[in-house]
Amino acid sequence: MEIEGSVALVTGANRGLGAAFCRVLAERGAARVYAGARDPGSIATPGVVPVRLDVTSAADIDAAAATCGDVTLLVNNAGILSPAPALSIDAVERGRGEFDTNVFGTLSMSRAFAPILAANGGGAIINVLSVLSWFSAPGGALYSASKAAAWSLTNALRIELLAQQTQVVALHVGYMDTDMAAGVDAPKSSPDDVAAQALAAVAAGDFEVLADEISRTVRGALSADLTALYPALA
């Protein structure tokens, strides 16, 4: 699929990776970029079309689907991290919030836009996942579980949408230089670079993007002894 001339809708487009997707899509010649945000007034990227869109709101999703009928590329980027150990007192409540946004938000958006993508020739979906789809970080247990679920969902969507020729791309990445990782003192990828890699994968017809070294390393270790990932188990 060509990025030039595409019509994209990006969720969580007001900051972080979502804003980077909007910038890079514009640079690559997208014909129109719908920038979804809970507060459309927070969209600062020039040239995009702001759309009110909370991915946990059925009403917002229905309204977006009714307005954005020319979409050929859906970027399911919106996500939240609500750090807590798995056995903490509020883990279920926090985890429900993460699953509502990271998993069911992605599912609801994909359901709403699948017929639109089909009508526009197939198109593509990029689901923003994480290296934590495969690795449970201390303190982020339910976030990791939500990204693992979103990875599995992405694989299911890819199969279900094959018949209508919609390409479904999984984007895995470690730390990026965004608000979500602001408190982390570790090497971080540039969101613009990650967005560019994901769009290049769409153009190349690929299904998976491993955007940084940690994602490539953890993906490669999945068939190895698990202690390679969790030395404490050794």
Ligand SMILES: NC(=O)c1ccc[n+]([C@@H]2O[C@H](COP(=O)([O-])OP(=O)(O)OC[C@H]3O[C@@H](n4cnc5c(N)ncnc54)[C@H](OP(=O)(O)O)[C@@H]3O)[C@@H](O)[C@H]2O)c1
């Ligand atoms: N940063 C990292 O290190 C990292 C690593 C791997 C994967 N990721 C993933 O990358 C994606 C983008 O995250 P980021 O790093 O850009 O984080 P961020 O700076 O915290 O931005 C998160 C974005 O998601 C939006 N959002 C949250 N809940 C939403 C909802 N219910 N409906 C619509 N939008 C919602 C936020 O909107 P508001 O401004 O309204 O809150 C914001 O635009 C997420 O899926 C995240 O899990 C991030």
